[in-house]
Amino acid sequence: MTDTTATQNEAKQGRKLPLHALGPVLALVALIILGASLNSNFLSYGNVTNVLARSAFIGIIAVGMTFVITAGGIDLSVGSMAAFVAGVMILAMNAMIPVLGVGVPLIVAGMGVALLAGIAAGLINGLLIAKVGIEAFIVTLGSMGIYRSLTTWLADGGTLSLNFEARGFYRPVYYDGILGIAWPIIVFALVAILGELAMRKTPFGRHCAALGANEQVAKYSAVKVDRVRMATYVLLGMLVGLATIMYVPRLGSASGSTGVLWELEAIAAVIIGGTVLKGGFGRVWGTVVGVLILSLIDNILNLASIVSPYLNGAIQGVIVILAVVLQREGKSAD
Amino acid sequence: MSAILEARGVTRSFGPIKVLHGVDFSLVPGEVHALIGENGAGKSTTMKILGGYLSPTDGELLLDGKPVRFADQKEAEEAGILMIHQEFNLAMQLTVEENLFLGREKRKGLFLDHKAMQDEARTLLERLDCHIDPRTRIRDLSVPNRQMVEIARAIGRNARVLIMDEPTAVLTGRETDVLLDQIERLKSQGAAILYTSHKLDEIARIADRVTVLRDGAHITTRAAEGFTEHAMAEAMVGRELSDLFPAKAKGADDVVLEVDGLTVPGKVRDASFTLRRGEVLGFAGLVGAGRTELMEGIVGLRPATGSVKVNGKAIKAGSVLAAREAGLVYLTEDRKEKGLLLGKSLTENLTLLALDRFGKLRIDKGAEDQALTKAISDFDIRVKDRDMVAGSLSGGNQQKLLLAKTMLAEPQIVIIDEPTRGIDIGTKQQIYDFIAALAAEGKSVIVVSSELPEVIGLASRVVVMGRGHIAGELSGEDITEDAILRRAMGVGELTGASA
Structure with missing residues (x-):
């Protein structure tokens, strides 16, 4: 019953959102100005491409995470899941070389394996959460350990490497692009645009928000609650697969330390972007801004030698906490 | 002093x-x-x-x-x-x-x-x-x-x-x-x-x-x-009040809803009743008699056994969506926790139940906006501004919004649980008129209420529940507070058996 009053307070605040929503954007603009004034290379084509391409992995995953969190869930397993999917993809591709040879069919087959592995991993999380009814935090805490450990086991404690020739053939998927825009950036942009449309314009997005705001109301309004909840995890799993497809050609390998802490970066980006952690309201474009803020901090610290890059994590941590404090300030000011 | x-x-x-x-x-x-x-x-x-x-x-x-x-x-x-x-x-x-x-x-x-x-x-x-x-x-x-x-x-x-x-x-x-x-x-x-x-x-x-x-x-x-x-x-x-309850509709002969042997584990045992076209059927009983649970079982919100037929066709058990598609909807008694998303806009609340009518893939915001305009005028929802959230509406206006939301699904049968809980007399009268108008249009309404005058004033037939089963049925002149209470408390069964 105290919940009701809490939602009402938040509701009043919801109407002020346009002003609030500008916060992350202003922070992003400030970071760009800061970066440009500290280092003339900051806005160079090379640096911008580098920053965007490297944000693409977390970015693609964070878009999926936005749906999970909006629907009132959480997924801690995405980093381990990415490592596991990468491992499976590499093993599958190496195994298929004798049959398919090194060429486009091998790459397409590898991508298919990665997507399917991601979907399957997401489906397992989703089933346990929506159908069996175990808390999302617990399920994904468990699967985080499972996927991480399975990857280490597959690699026998070492590194799984893609066949040398195949790696050479696959490399352009990360390093090339069209019209000078790298593939990961294009894919990230497409995922972000589709995600934004899905969140704002489709029944699925509306149902996610309804479910996160009040599951009972959603159920009484003929929303297939279990199915929507499961769909958010499957979507996220699929996007983890997609991110892995873009990631594997970068290094051509996977190990037990691939994707460590990605889940926290993705969740941080979602929260910085203004999505409510306990669900009910999500903003995909905000998540994109969040991802960019996190990567720019990293990039600026590396380019400018004022603050040690080792403090990157600390600064990102401060930003996350600040973002939530600012959201709350708006509430109490009401 | x-x-x-x-x-x-x-x-x-x-x-x-x-x-x-x-x-x-x-x-x-x-x-x-x-x-x-x-x-x-x-x-x-x-x-x-x-x-x-x-x-x-x-x-x-x-x-x-x-x-x-x-x-x-x-x-x-x-x-x-x-x-x-x-x-x-x-x-x-x-x-x-x-x-x-x-x-x-x-x-x-x-x-x-x-x-x-x-x-x-x-x-x-x-x-x-x-x-x-x-x-x-x-x-x-x-x-x-x-x-x-x-x-x-x-x-x-x-x-x-x-x-x-x-x-x-x-x-x-x-x-x-x-x-x-x-x-x-x-x-x-x-x-x-x-x-x-x-x-x-x-x-x-x-x-x-x-x-x-x-x-x-x-x-x-x-x-x-x-x-x-x-x-x-x-x-x-601020004006003279005419009779609180509108005239009762008689209802046609054809049965639109047939519930047979419905059991909700632990709550309702073997409930059977029928609902006719254009009829207002009341459900009375003490709190805890299982009325809400029976209704939730009928529309698929609770696991239940037994059969529910709409127009002679059985509907899929356990699916609110299937019930809605068959033209059967339920309006909850708990509008704050189960009926409305208090932190969301009026539009999002209004269209949630019938969202598929606004586009399968892409929600038509223009149509949603028109629906809100229509709902505000049809149901006389008093809003300060259209962008307000549902939680800032007064209780009576929340209830009207909930009604509007439910009616957007164009149901044939509406089950309304406690239609006027916590709302004032002026709004009550509007809701009573609205229920009567629904019946006059040929829709069928079930009114579940703990307020006896409400059941008596609205319904042409009343089913009384007691301790998880149907304890009796009354119609026409027989609907009195005394008759309802006797059945609800289990005294009526005895007289019924001896008669």
Whole structure:
């Protein structure tokens, strides 16, 4: 019953959102100005491409995470899941070389394996959460350990490497692009645009928000609650697969330390972007801004030698906490 | 006698909107002063100002005859003014004792003195004639007992003024009786009580004085004696009230809904009944008789066995969506927790049930906007602005929004559970007219209600439930309070068998 009053307070605040929503954007603009004034290379084509391409992995995953969190869930397993999917993809591709040879069919087959592995991993999380009814935090805490450990086991404690020739053939998927825009950036942009449309314009997005705001109301309004909840995890799993497809050609390998802490970066980006952690309201474009803020901090610290890059994590941590404090300030000011 | 607490010419604005225009209100020791008005008349704002939750924009508050300004509700509490909310301010996971002493725990050295607190809690509750163990957790208590704990907490803090915001909205008839007795007792002990309720019979029974508000303005304050319920209602609405209930529709002969042997495990046993086209069928019974559970079982919100046929065709069990597609919808009694997303916009609430009508892949926002315009005019929803969230609507307008949302699915059969819970008389009449209009259009309506006059006034046939099964059926002239109650309590079955 105290919940009701809490939602009402938040509701009043919801109407002020346009002003609030500008916060992350202003922070992003400030970071760009800061970066440009500290280092003339900051806005160079090379640096911008580098920053965007490297944000693409977390970015693609964070878009999926936005749906999970909006629907009132959480997924801690995405980093381990990415490592596991990468491992499976590499093993599958190496195994298929004798049959398919090194060429486009091998790459397409590898991508298919990665997507399917991601979907399957997401489906397992989703089933346990929506159908069996175990808390999302617990399920994904468990699967985080499972996927991480399975990857280490597959690699026998070492590194799984893609066949040398195949790696050479696959490399352009990360390093090339069209019209000078790298593939990961294009894919990230497409995922972000589709995600934004899905969140704002489709029944699925509306149902996610309804479910996160009040599951009972959603159920009484003929929303297939279990199915929507499961769909958010499957979507996220699929996007983890997609991110892995873009990631594997970068290094051509996977190990037990691939994707460590990605889940926290993705969740941080979602929260910085203004999505409510306990669900009910999500903003995909905000998540994109969040991802960019996190990567720019990293990039600026590396380019400018004022603050040690080792403090990157600390600064990102401060930003996350600040973002939530600012959201709350708006509430109490009401 | 002089007033403990008095408001003089109090006004209050929220931004540019003035919601109170110079309200006078006073509370004298040993009296119950009722504050009545329609939803949105300014009752809540007045209570919050008296309770220290809001400060007046203009006008003054007098405490024992001296001007006073409460910085917050804590200061009011220290002055002995306590407000008991409609939504309780209790920590669900804590025990009764812990709640009663929250923030003013008794200690013995470093540790809590549980024994002393439990003893005092027990004494407090016994004074209220409420026999619950202080060690029970609030979440394990029934709603009326939670209410008692709230009151005990107020008394425990030596309240001289009690502000009660619709305390009986969630109580059954018997529980209400107990509460009203307690209020009488508190009054005789010298407390001043501000009481609000939409149930005018309670006001007539318990109040010494009545103040009527309408549209934020003070209409009248007069002695309750000789102030009839009808006169109160007219003062609230500001016009003459014709008959509260519209004429009853007779209904056609063809059956649209056939429920056969429906069992909801642990709640309802083997319930069978039929509903005809254009009929208003009432469901009466005591709280806990299983009416809500039966309805939720019918529409697929609860696991149930047995058959439900709409127009002769069985509908898929356990699917709210399948029921809706068959033209069968259920309007919940709990609009705040199950009916509306209080933090979301009016539009998002309105279209949630029938969202697929606004586009399978892409929601047509233009059509949604038109739907809102239409709903606002069709259902006379009073909105301050179209972008407001559902939670800021008054109770009656929330109920109208919920009705509009349900009707957007274009149902053939509408089950309405407690259609007028916690809403004022003017809105009640609108909802009754609306139900009658539905039936006249050839739709079929089931009205589940704990208010007997409502069931009797609306329904042409009444099914009575008792202890999880259908205890009888009444129609036409046979529908009387006495007949319903006898069946609900299991006395009617005997007469039925011998007849």
